Amino acid sequence: MPDVDRTAASRAAVAARRARAEVKRRLRSGEASPLRVLEQARVPETPAASLRVTDFLLSFPAIGQVKLSRILEELSISERKRLGGLGRQQRERLEGFVRERVGAEAAGTRPPLTVLAGPTAVGKGTVATYIREHYPEVSLSVSATTRAPRPGEVDGTHYFFTSDEQFDRMLAAGELLEWATVHNKYRYGTPRGPVQEASERGELVLLEIDLQGARQVRASMPDARLVFLAPPSWDELVNRLVGRGTEDSEERARRLETAKVELAAADEFDEIIINDEVPRAAARLIDIMRGTPRSANG
Numbered sequence: 001m002p003d004v005d006r007t008a009a010s011r012a013a014v015a016a017r018r019a020r021a022e023v024k025r026r027l028r029s030g031e032a033s034p035l036r037v038l039e040q041a042r043v044p045e046t047p048a049a050s051l052r053v054t055d056f057l058l059s060f061p062a063i064g065q066v067k068l069s070r071i072l073e074e075l076s077i078s079e080r081k082r083l084g085g086l087g088r089q090q091r092e093r094l095e096g097f098v099r100e101r102v103g104a105e106a107a108g109t110r111p112p113l114t115v116l117a118g119p120t121a122v123g124k125g126t127v128a129t130y131i132r133e134h135y136p137e138v139s140l141s142v143s144a145t146t147r148a149p150r151p152g153e154v155d156g157t158h159y160f161f162t163s164d165e166q167f168d169r170m171l172a173a174g175e176l177l178e179w180a181t182v183h184n185k186y187r188y189g190t191p192r193g194p195v196q197e198a199s200e201r202g203e204l205v206l207l208e209i210d211l212q213g214a215r216q217v218r219a220s221m222p223d224a225r226l227v228f229l230a231p232p233s234w235d236e237l238v239n240r241l242v243g244r245g246t247e248d249s250e251e252r253a254r255r256l257e258t259a260k261v262e263l264a265a266a267d268e269f270d271e272i273i274i275n276d277e278v279p280r281a282a283a284r285l286i287d288i289m290r291g292t293p294r295s296a297n298g
Protein backbone atom coordinates (compact mmCIF):
# COMPACT_ATOMS: atom_id res chain seq x y z
CA MET A 1 0.00 0.00 0.00
CA PRO A 2 1.40 3.47 -0.87
CA ASP A 3 2.33 5.63 2.13
CA VAL A 4 -0.44 8.16 1.43
CA ASP A 5 -3.10 5.39 1.49
CA ARG A 6 -1.61 3.85 4.65
CA THR A 7 -1.79 7.21 6.44
CA ALA A 8 -5.40 7.72 5.33
CA ALA A 9 -6.31 4.19 6.49
CA SER A 10 -4.73 4.66 9.89
CA ARG A 11 -6.48 8.04 10.28
CA ALA A 12 -9.78 6.36 9.46
CA ALA A 13 -9.05 3.61 11.99
CA VAL A 14 -8.30 6.19 14.70
CA ALA A 15 -11.49 8.09 13.86
CA ALA A 16 -13.53 4.87 14.01
CA ARG A 17 -12.00 3.98 17.41
CA ARG A 18 -12.84 7.44 18.73
CA ALA A 19 -16.40 7.21 17.43
CA ARG A 20 -16.82 3.80 19.13
CA ALA A 21 -15.41 5.19 22.38
CA GLU A 22 -17.94 8.02 22.17
CA VAL A 23 -20.83 5.54 21.74
CA LYS A 24 -19.57 3.64 24.79
CA ARG A 25 -19.32 6.83 26.82
CA ARG A 26 -22.84 7.91 25.84
CA LEU A 27 -24.20 4.48 26.73
CA ARG A 28 -22.48 4.46 30.12
CA SER A 29 -23.61 7.98 30.98
CA GLY A 30 -27.19 7.21 29.96
CA GLU A 31 -27.14 9.84 27.18
CA ALA A 32 -27.69 7.14 24.57
CA SER A 33 -30.50 4.61 24.78
CA PRO A 34 -29.25 1.02 24.32
CA LEU A 35 -32.25 0.24 22.12
CA ARG A 36 -31.44 3.23 19.90
CA VAL A 37 -27.82 2.06 19.62
CA LEU A 38 -29.05 -1.39 18.58
CA GLU A 39 -31.22 0.27 15.96
CA GLN A 40 -28.27 2.34 14.65
CA ALA A 41 -26.15 -0.81 14.49
CA ARG A 42 -28.39 -2.15 11.74
CA VAL A 43 -26.77 0.40 9.42
CA PRO A 44 -23.41 -0.94 8.21
CA GLU A 45 -20.23 1.08 8.85
CA THR A 46 -21.76 3.15 11.68
CA PRO A 47 -19.83 3.42 14.99
CA ALA A 48 -22.69 1.48 16.65
CA ALA A 49 -22.33 -1.37 14.13
CA SER A 50 -18.63 -1.69 14.89
CA LEU A 51 -19.16 -1.75 18.68
CA ARG A 52 -18.36 -5.10 20.30
CA VAL A 53 -21.31 -6.83 21.96
CA THR A 54 -19.13 -7.17 25.08
CA ASP A 55 -18.59 -3.38 25.30
CA PHE A 56 -22.29 -2.83 24.69
CA LEU A 57 -23.34 -5.14 27.53
CA LEU A 58 -20.65 -3.89 29.92
CA SER A 59 -22.17 -0.41 29.61
CA PHE A 60 -25.12 -1.61 31.74
CA PRO A 61 -24.50 -0.67 35.39
CA ALA A 62 -25.26 -4.11 36.82
CA ILE A 63 -23.25 -6.13 34.30
CA GLY A 64 -19.65 -7.08 35.08
CA GLN A 65 -17.33 -9.68 33.57
CA VAL A 66 -18.88 -12.69 35.33
CA LYS A 67 -22.44 -11.81 34.38
CA LEU A 68 -21.30 -10.88 30.90
CA SER A 69 -20.06 -14.42 30.15
CA ARG A 70 -23.27 -15.96 31.45
CA ILE A 71 -25.45 -13.56 29.46
CA LEU A 72 -23.50 -14.16 26.24
CA GLU A 73 -23.81 -17.90 26.77
CA GLU A 74 -27.55 -17.59 27.35
CA LEU A 75 -27.93 -15.48 24.23
CA SER A 76 -25.61 -17.80 22.22
CA ILE A 77 -23.47 -14.88 21.07
CA SER A 78 -19.69 -15.10 20.78
CA GLU A 79 -17.69 -12.51 22.71
CA ARG A 80 -15.91 -11.59 19.48
CA LYS A 81 -19.10 -10.40 17.77
CA ARG A 82 -19.80 -6.78 16.93
CA LEU A 83 -23.33 -5.38 17.00
CA GLY A 84 -23.39 -5.02 13.23
CA GLY A 85 -22.28 -8.61 12.72
CA LEU A 86 -25.09 -10.32 14.61
CA GLY A 87 -27.39 -12.73 12.84
CA ARG A 88 -31.11 -11.99 12.86
CA GLN A 89 -31.91 -14.37 15.72
CA GLN A 90 -28.96 -13.19 17.79
CA ARG A 91 -30.05 -9.57 17.32
CA GLU A 92 -33.61 -10.44 18.34
CA ARG A 93 -32.40 -12.26 21.46
CA LEU A 94 -30.17 -9.33 22.40
CA GLU A 95 -33.01 -6.87 21.79
CA GLY A 96 -35.34 -8.93 23.98
CA PHE A 97 -32.74 -8.94 26.75
CA VAL A 98 -32.27 -5.16 26.50
CA ARG A 99 -36.01 -4.44 26.39
CA GLU A 100 -36.54 -6.39 29.57
CA ARG A 101 -33.68 -4.65 31.31
CA VAL A 102 -34.49 -1.15 30.11
CA GLY A 103 -38.19 -1.70 30.87
CA ALA A 104 -37.47 -2.32 34.54
CA GLU A 105 -35.07 0.62 34.75
CA ALA A 106 -37.35 3.02 32.88
CA ALA A 107 -40.30 2.15 35.04
CA GLY A 108 -38.07 3.11 37.95
CA THR A 109 -39.57 0.27 39.92
CA ARG A 110 -37.46 -2.27 41.70
CA PRO A 111 -38.85 -5.71 41.08
CA PRO A 112 -39.99 -7.10 44.41
CA LEU A 113 -37.75 -9.63 46.03
CA THR A 114 -38.89 -13.26 45.75
CA VAL A 115 -38.66 -15.91 48.45
CA LEU A 116 -38.64 -19.60 47.58
CA ALA A 117 -39.49 -21.89 50.48
CA GLY A 118 -40.83 -25.39 50.89
CA PRO A 119 -40.22 -28.62 52.77
CA THR A 120 -36.89 -30.38 52.99
CA ALA A 121 -35.78 -32.23 49.84
CA VAL A 122 -38.60 -30.84 47.70
CA GLY A 123 -35.88 -29.53 45.39
CA LYS A 124 -35.44 -25.86 46.38
CA GLY A 125 -31.65 -26.08 46.03
CA THR A 126 -31.94 -27.96 42.74
CA VAL A 127 -34.35 -25.40 41.27
CA ALA A 128 -32.16 -22.55 42.57
CA THR A 129 -29.07 -24.11 40.96
CA TYR A 130 -30.96 -24.51 37.67
CA ILE A 131 -31.89 -20.83 37.82
CA ARG A 132 -28.29 -19.84 38.57
CA GLU A 133 -27.17 -21.76 35.48
CA HIS A 134 -29.96 -20.80 33.07
CA TYR A 135 -31.18 -17.36 34.13
CA PRO A 136 -28.11 -15.17 34.72
CA GLU A 137 -30.25 -12.09 35.23
CA VAL A 138 -31.35 -13.45 38.61
CA SER A 139 -29.31 -12.64 41.73
CA LEU A 140 -29.41 -15.58 44.10
CA SER A 141 -28.77 -14.67 47.69
CA VAL A 142 -26.01 -16.73 49.32
CA SER A 143 -26.95 -17.52 52.93
CA ALA A 144 -24.71 -17.82 55.93
CA THR A 145 -24.99 -21.08 57.86
CA THR A 146 -23.41 -22.71 60.88
CA ARG A 147 -23.74 -26.20 59.36
CA ALA A 148 -20.71 -27.89 57.81
CA PRO A 149 -20.38 -28.08 54.02
CA ARG A 150 -21.65 -31.20 52.25
CA PRO A 151 -19.35 -32.81 49.71
CA GLY A 152 -19.18 -30.58 46.65
CA GLU A 153 -20.52 -27.47 48.39
CA VAL A 154 -18.35 -24.41 47.86
CA ASP A 155 -17.96 -21.62 50.44
CA GLY A 156 -19.31 -18.39 48.99
CA THR A 157 -21.28 -20.14 46.24
CA HIS A 158 -23.68 -22.47 48.04
CA TYR A 159 -23.36 -20.92 51.49
CA PHE A 160 -21.02 -18.83 53.57
CA PHE A 161 -20.01 -21.48 56.09
CA THR A 162 -19.52 -19.70 59.39
CA SER A 163 -18.72 -20.60 62.97
CA ASP A 164 -21.26 -19.94 65.75
CA GLU A 165 -19.16 -16.96 66.84
CA GLN A 166 -19.11 -15.46 63.34
CA PHE A 167 -22.87 -15.93 63.06
CA ASP A 168 -23.35 -14.21 66.44
CA ARG A 169 -21.24 -11.29 65.22
CA MET A 170 -23.29 -10.93 62.02
CA LEU A 171 -26.49 -10.95 64.08
CA ALA A 172 -25.20 -8.37 66.55
CA ALA A 173 -24.10 -6.09 63.71
CA GLY A 174 -27.58 -6.25 62.13
CA GLU A 175 -26.09 -7.78 59.00
CA LEU A 176 -28.85 -10.36 58.51
CA LEU A 177 -32.11 -9.60 56.76
CA GLU A 178 -33.67 -12.66 58.38
CA TRP A 179 -32.40 -15.75 60.15
CA ALA A 180 -33.64 -18.94 61.76
CA THR A 181 -32.57 -22.12 63.48
CA VAL A 182 -33.74 -24.68 60.94
CA HIS A 183 -34.76 -28.25 61.80
CA ASN A 184 -33.91 -27.33 65.42
CA LYS A 185 -30.24 -27.65 64.61
CA TYR A 186 -28.17 -25.14 62.67
CA ARG A 187 -28.61 -21.43 62.11
CA TYR A 188 -29.10 -19.96 58.64
CA GLY A 189 -29.44 -16.30 57.65
CA THR A 190 -29.59 -13.98 54.64
CA PRO A 191 -26.80 -11.35 54.48
CA ARG A 192 -28.56 -8.02 54.06
CA GLY A 193 -25.92 -6.08 52.05
CA PRO A 194 -25.81 -8.09 48.81
CA VAL A 195 -29.62 -8.32 48.66
CA GLN A 196 -29.98 -4.56 49.09
CA GLU A 197 -27.32 -3.82 46.50
CA ALA A 198 -28.84 -6.16 43.90
CA SER A 199 -32.33 -4.69 44.52
CA GLU A 200 -30.97 -1.17 44.11
CA ARG A 201 -29.52 -2.19 40.76
CA GLY A 202 -33.03 -3.31 39.74
CA GLU A 203 -32.09 -6.99 39.59
CA LEU A 204 -34.45 -9.88 40.21
CA VAL A 205 -33.47 -11.21 43.63
CA LEU A 206 -34.23 -14.72 44.89
CA LEU A 207 -33.92 -15.97 48.47
CA GLU A 208 -34.09 -19.73 49.03
CA ILE A 209 -34.95 -19.98 52.73
CA ASP A 210 -37.15 -21.81 55.25
CA LEU A 211 -40.68 -21.02 56.41
CA GLN A 212 -39.60 -19.04 59.49
CA GLY A 213 -37.37 -16.85 57.33
CA ALA A 214 -40.14 -16.41 54.74
CA ARG A 215 -42.46 -15.14 57.48
CA GLN A 216 -39.82 -12.66 58.68
CA VAL A 217 -39.36 -11.34 55.14
CA ARG A 218 -43.13 -10.96 54.75
CA ALA A 219 -43.25 -8.94 57.98
CA SER A 220 -40.37 -6.62 57.09
CA MET A 221 -40.97 -6.41 53.31
CA PRO A 222 -44.68 -6.73 52.59
CA ASP A 223 -44.08 -6.36 48.84
CA ALA A 224 -41.95 -9.50 48.69
CA ARG A 225 -43.39 -12.40 46.70
CA LEU A 226 -43.55 -15.65 48.62
CA VAL A 227 -43.44 -18.81 46.54
CA PHE A 228 -43.96 -22.27 48.00
CA LEU A 229 -42.33 -25.22 46.25
CA ALA A 230 -44.43 -28.33 46.84
CA PRO A 231 -43.70 -32.00 46.11
CA PRO A 232 -45.91 -34.04 43.75
CA SER A 233 -46.72 -36.28 46.78
CA TRP A 234 -45.54 -37.06 50.32
CA ASP A 235 -44.01 -40.37 49.17
CA GLU A 236 -42.02 -38.59 46.47
CA LEU A 237 -40.74 -36.13 49.07
CA VAL A 238 -39.52 -38.98 51.28
CA ASN A 239 -37.94 -40.68 48.24
CA ARG A 240 -36.06 -37.49 47.35
CA LEU A 241 -34.80 -37.07 50.91
CA VAL A 242 -33.67 -40.69 51.15
CA GLY A 243 -32.30 -40.64 47.58
CA ARG A 244 -30.19 -37.56 48.27
CA GLY A 245 -28.38 -39.59 50.91
CA THR A 246 -26.91 -36.62 52.77
CA GLU A 247 -28.61 -37.15 56.16
CA ASP A 248 -28.66 -40.08 58.57
CA SER A 249 -31.99 -41.57 59.62
CA GLU A 250 -32.22 -39.42 62.77
CA GLU A 251 -31.71 -36.20 60.80
CA ARG A 252 -34.14 -37.38 58.10
CA ALA A 253 -36.82 -37.96 60.75
CA ARG A 254 -36.19 -34.48 62.18
CA ARG A 255 -36.48 -32.92 58.71
CA LEU A 256 -39.70 -34.81 57.89
CA GLU A 257 -41.26 -33.52 61.12
CA THR A 258 -40.47 -29.94 60.02
CA ALA A 259 -41.77 -30.79 56.53
CA LYS A 260 -45.25 -31.56 57.91
CA VAL A 261 -45.39 -28.12 59.56
CA GLU A 262 -44.13 -26.44 56.38
CA LEU A 263 -46.63 -28.21 54.09
CA ALA A 264 -49.46 -27.11 56.38
CA ALA A 265 -48.36 -23.49 55.87
CA ALA A 266 -48.45 -23.57 52.05
CA ASP A 267 -51.54 -21.37 51.83
CA GLU A 268 -49.70 -18.47 53.51
CA PHE A 269 -47.76 -18.11 50.26
CA ASP A 270 -48.65 -16.01 47.20
CA GLU A 271 -47.94 -18.84 44.77
CA ILE A 272 -47.49 -22.60 44.91
CA ILE A 273 -45.38 -24.44 42.36
CA ILE A 274 -45.36 -28.24 42.19
CA ASN A 275 -41.80 -29.38 41.56
CA ASP A 276 -42.55 -32.26 39.22
CA GLU A 277 -39.85 -31.35 36.69
CA VAL A 278 -37.04 -28.95 37.53
CA PRO A 279 -36.95 -26.91 34.26
CA ARG A 280 -40.74 -26.45 34.39
CA ALA A 281 -40.72 -25.40 38.05
CA ALA A 282 -37.83 -22.99 37.37
CA ALA A 283 -39.58 -21.47 34.33
CA ARG A 284 -42.75 -20.92 36.37
CA LEU A 285 -40.74 -19.29 39.16
CA ILE A 286 -39.06 -16.99 36.64
CA ASP A 287 -42.47 -16.03 35.19
CA ILE A 288 -43.61 -15.11 38.70
CA MET A 289 -40.44 -13.12 39.36
CA ARG A 290 -40.79 -11.23 36.10
CA GLY A 291 -44.45 -10.60 36.83
CA THR A 292 -45.52 -12.26 33.57
CA PRO A 293 -48.88 -14.01 33.47
CA ARG A 294 -49.21 -17.77 33.92
CA SER A 295 -47.85 -19.46 30.79
CA ALA A 296 -48.17 -22.89 29.24
CA ASN A 297 -45.51 -24.23 31.60
CA GLY A 298 -47.49 -23.18 34.65
Ligand SMILES: Nc1ncnc2c1ncn2[C@@H]1O[C@H](COP(=O)(O)OP(=O)(O)OP(=O)(O)O)[C@@H](O)[C@H]1O
Binds near residue numbers: 276
Ligand atom coordinates in the same frame (compact mmCIF):
# COMPACT_ATOMS: atom_id res chain seq x y z
N1 LIG B 1 -38.17 -32.34 40.10
C1 LIG B 1 -37.41 -33.30 40.65
N2 LIG B 1 -37.59 -34.60 40.28
C2 LIG B 1 -36.83 -35.56 40.84
N3 LIG B 1 -35.87 -35.36 41.76
C3 LIG B 1 -35.67 -34.09 42.17
C4 LIG B 1 -36.42 -33.00 41.63
N4 LIG B 1 -35.99 -31.86 42.22
C5 LIG B 1 -35.01 -32.22 43.07
N5 LIG B 1 -34.81 -33.55 43.05
C6 LIG B 1 -33.86 -34.32 43.86
O1 LIG B 1 -34.36 -34.29 45.20
C7 LIG B 1 -33.27 -34.25 46.12
C8 LIG B 1 -33.46 -33.07 47.06
O2 LIG B 1 -33.29 -31.87 46.34
P1 LIG B 1 -32.67 -30.56 47.02
O3 LIG B 1 -31.44 -30.92 47.79
O4 LIG B 1 -32.57 -29.56 45.94
O5 LIG B 1 -33.83 -30.21 48.04
P2 LIG B 1 -34.01 -28.94 49.03
O6 LIG B 1 -35.42 -28.55 48.97
O7 LIG B 1 -33.00 -27.90 48.72
O8 LIG B 1 -33.68 -29.63 50.40
P3 LIG B 1 -33.25 -29.01 51.85
O9 LIG B 1 -34.29 -28.05 52.27
O10 LIG B 1 -33.20 -30.22 52.71
O11 LIG B 1 -31.91 -28.37 51.64
C9 LIG B 1 -32.00 -34.18 45.31
O12 LIG B 1 -31.43 -35.48 45.24
C10 LIG B 1 -32.48 -33.72 43.93
O13 LIG B 1 -31.65 -34.21 42.92
Ligand SMILES: Nc1nc2c(ncn2[C@@H]2O[C@H](COP(=O)(O)O)[C@@H](O)[C@H]2O)c(=O)[nH]1
Binds near residue numbers: 118182
Ligand atom coordinates in the same frame (compact mmCIF):
# COMPACT_ATOMS: atom_id res chain seq x y z
N1 LIG C 1 -34.34 -18.87 57.26
C1 LIG C 1 -33.39 -19.27 56.44
N2 LIG C 1 -33.38 -20.54 55.98
C2 LIG C 1 -32.44 -20.90 55.12
C3 LIG C 1 -31.45 -20.02 54.69
N3 LIG C 1 -30.63 -20.68 53.84
C4 LIG C 1 -31.10 -21.90 53.73
N4 LIG C 1 -32.19 -22.06 54.49
C5 LIG C 1 -33.02 -23.25 54.64
O1 LIG C 1 -32.39 -24.19 55.49
C6 LIG C 1 -32.90 -25.48 55.20
C7 LIG C 1 -31.83 -26.52 55.23
O2 LIG C 1 -30.90 -26.30 54.24
P1 LIG C 1 -29.72 -27.36 53.97
O3 LIG C 1 -28.90 -26.69 52.88
O4 LIG C 1 -29.01 -27.57 55.24
O5 LIG C 1 -30.40 -28.63 53.50
C8 LIG C 1 -33.60 -25.37 53.84
O6 LIG C 1 -35.00 -25.37 54.09
C9 LIG C 1 -33.19 -24.03 53.35
O7 LIG C 1 -34.18 -23.41 52.54
C10 LIG C 1 -31.47 -18.68 55.19
O8 LIG C 1 -30.65 -17.82 54.84
N5 LIG C 1 -32.45 -18.36 56.04
